[in-house]
Amino acid sequence: MSIRVKDLTYVYNPGMPGETKALDGVSLDVEDGTVLGIIGHTGSGKSTLLQHLNGLIKPDSGEIYIGDVCITSGDVKMTEIRRRVGLVFQYPEYQLFEETVAKDVAFGPRNLGLSDEEIDRRVKVAIAMVGLDYDEIAEVSPFDLSGGMKRRVAIAGVIAMEPEILILDEPTAGLDPAAHRDILSMVRRIHDEMKITLIFVSHNMGDVAEMSDRVIVMSEGRIAFDGTPREVFSHATELSEMGLSVPPAREIVEQIKAKAKDFESDALTLDEAAADIREYLEAARG
Amino acid sequence: MIRDITLGQYYPGKSVIHRLDARTKIIATLVYIVSLFIVNNFWGFLIAGVGLAVVIALSKVPVKFIFRGLTAIFIIIIFTVVINIFMTEGRIIWQWKFLHITVEGLSRAGFMAVRLVLLIIGSSMMTLCTKPIELTDGLEKLLKPLSKIGLPSHEIALMMTIALRFIPTLMEETDKIIKAQQARGADFESGNIIQRVKSLIPILIPLFVSSFRIAQDLALAMEARCYHGGSGRTRMNEIHFHRGDAVAAVVMVLFLAVIIASRYIPALF
Numbered sequence: 001m002s003i004r005v006k007d008l009t010y011v012y013n014p015g016m017p018g019e020t021k022a023l024d025g026v027s028l029d030v031e032d033g034t035v036l037g038i039i040g041h042t043g044s045g046k047s048t049l050l051q052h053l054n055g056l057i058k059p060d061s062g063e064i065y066i067g068d069v070c071i072t073s074g075d076v077k078m079t080e081i082r083r084r085v086g087l088v089f090q091y092p093e094y095q096l097f098e099e100t101v102a103k104d105v106a107f108g109p110r111n112l113g114l115s116d117e118e119i120d121r122r123v124k125v126a127i128a129m130v131g132l133d134y135d136e137i138a139e140v141s142p143f144d145l146s147g148g149m150k151r152r153v154a155i156a157g158v159i160a161m162e163p164e165i166l167i168l169d170e171p172t173a174g175l176d177p178a179a180h181r182d183i184l185s186m187v188r189r190i191h192d193e194m195k196i197t198l199i200f201v202s203h204n205m206g207d208v209a210e211m212s213d214r215v216i217v218m219s220e221g222r223i224a225f226d227g228t229p230r231e232v233f234s235h236a237t238e239l240s241e242m243g244l245s246v247p248p249a250r251e252i253v254e255q256i257k258a259k260a261k262d263f264e265s266d267a268l269t270l271d272e273a274a275a276d277i278r279e280y281l282e283a284a285r286g
Numbered sequence: 287m288i289r290d291i292t293l294g295q296y297y298p299g300k301s302v303i304h305r306l307d308a309r310t311k312i313i314a315t316l317v318y319i320v321s322l323f324i325v326n327n328f329w330g331f332l333i334a335g336v337g338l339a340v341v342i343a344l345s346k347v348p349v350k351f352i353f354r355g356l357t358a359i360f361i362i363i364i365f366t367v368v369i370n371i372f373m374t375e376g377r378i379i380w381q382w383k384f385l386h387i388t389v390e391g392l393s394r395a396g397f398m399a400v401r402l403v404l405l406i407i408g409s410s411m412m413t414l415c416t417k418p419i420e421l422t423d424g425l426e427k428l429l430k431p432l433s434k435i436g437l438p439s440h441e442i443a444l445m446m447t448i449a450l451r452f453i454p455t456l457m458e459e460t461d462k463i464i465k466a467q468q469a470r471g472a473d474f475e476s477g478n479i480i481q482r483v484k485s486l487i488p489i490l491i492p493l494f495v496s497s498f499r500i501a502q503d504l505a506l507a508m509e510a511r512c513y514h515g516g517s518g519r520t521r522m523n524e525i526h527f528h529r530g531d532a533v534a535a536v537v538m539v540l541f542l543a544v545i546i547a548s549r550y551i552p553a554l555f
Binding site: 079 | 462466471472488
């Protein structure tokens with residue numbers, strides 16, 4: 001499902017000492033099926049933008065269309081929006097509350113007023129989708145699981161609503177490298193199998209470069225850059241001024257470029273960098 | 287909505303009120319609360335109200351900010367008013383079956399409402415104008431003499447510091463959990479009372495879990511910095527009384543005297 005955001009503005013604490021313009025005229029079109037990565041330093045408006053997309057925050061001005069439904073008009077049904085747009089917050093494991101994993105995953109579908117059989121089916125699909133074994137885990141208390149597994153269960157809770165757009169706010173924050181990789185490949189698989197639009201925020205530039213079809217950079221409530229990862233990460237100096245960086249692979253090739261003037265590369269991933277370096281070395285050897 | 291509770295919040299500033307010693311402000315607040323219960327007619331409340339208005343003006347805290355805190359306890363006020371209107375016996379002016387409104391009821395309801403509002407604004411002025419850390423330091427010093435008879439004044443003050451410090455944190459946490467559950471289609475606004483109470487479970491359980499996690503982290507962080515209770519502990523900022531505090535003390539005594547005197551002004555009705 002596509003998303004169209006038009007001239008979105010939102011101010012926190014209007015008229016109070018902590019008044020801040022979190023979003024300042026943000027416009028954005030996301031095509032169906034895109035993987036959109038959002039980067040930006042803390043307080044740049046990323047999370048605020050995400051929360052607008054499923055109606056948790058009402059904008060001060062501007063419009064949002066999900067498909068062809070305007071969710072900022074007054075008469076839209078919120079449950080319908082929440083069904084179409086699944087939002088996974090930062091550290092989603094802290095929202096778990098039920099006695100068993102199955103019941104917790106069923107919370108969303110139950111709120112949609114589905115039949116018991118349909119809820120059952122969705123819970124099974126969602127748990128499998130996040131790479132867990134239903135029979136093994138369904139009756140376990142979510143509080144007895146490891147951090148990475150809790151997070152999968154929480155994500156399953158959103159997937160069970162079968163959204164057409166899935167939004168993840170820093171899905172890998174605070175995980176160890178193994179769990180980090182697992183979650184990323186899981187997110188990738190969910191996108192491919194469910195054929196949904198995926199939006200995710202990350203501070204890991206390597207992940208963003210690898211995962212996204214398109215990247216937007218938020219800064220002070222505006223979109224500073226918008227394009228393919230290659231386009232966006234070509235603005236290394238501007239990004240570093242915003243407190244951001246380029247992917248580690250790009251960092252490496254830039255440092256080589258500084259020493260070897262005839263070396264050329266715009267690698268974003270480690271594989272690309274390795275290929276470019278190998279090619280350069282082989283050419284140099286003759 | 288949940289952020290609107292200003293009770294226990296600090297409003298940064300450098301006003302005369304902000305600069306007073308925390309002990310002065312604690313005592314002044316106690317005096318004010320006591321005085322609100324000494325008052326027995328509307329003249330007294332007029333005086334107490336004017337006194338509070340002067341303090342608010344001096345503190346430079348925006349009135350809008352203070353009143354936002356009232357919206358949170360609006361229900362309590364309404365409840366008190368309704369109970370008082372219908373439950374007071376006296377000269378009946380309206381009656382329907384067992385419900386009746388009396389002149390005395392109306393007057394008493396108004397009286398209670400004013401008292402509650404002043405009470406809440408008065409005590410929130412203390413927290414609005416005093417950094418929580420100063421407040422508890424002040425409290426600790428005030429309670430110090432009682433430690434001779436075994437009252438753990440430092441521990442009490444510390445518990446208060448922690449409680450105050452974590453009000454905004456837990457509110458933020460609550461806000462986050464509410465949003466996360468709303469994103470999963472939770473509905474907190476419709477349904478009958480039982481459904482509504484039930485709908486709180488998905489908020490309360492994660493909130494409890496988070497609180498325990500935060501408490502554990504905090505305890506560890508304190509131990510890691512060798513916290514071992516109050517004995518032998520020194521502080522970076524010692525608090526001292528200044529001239530302003532002397533002025534405040536005089537004002538307080540005068541205020542209390544006027545309030546007591548107001549009891550003898552004949553009531554309006």
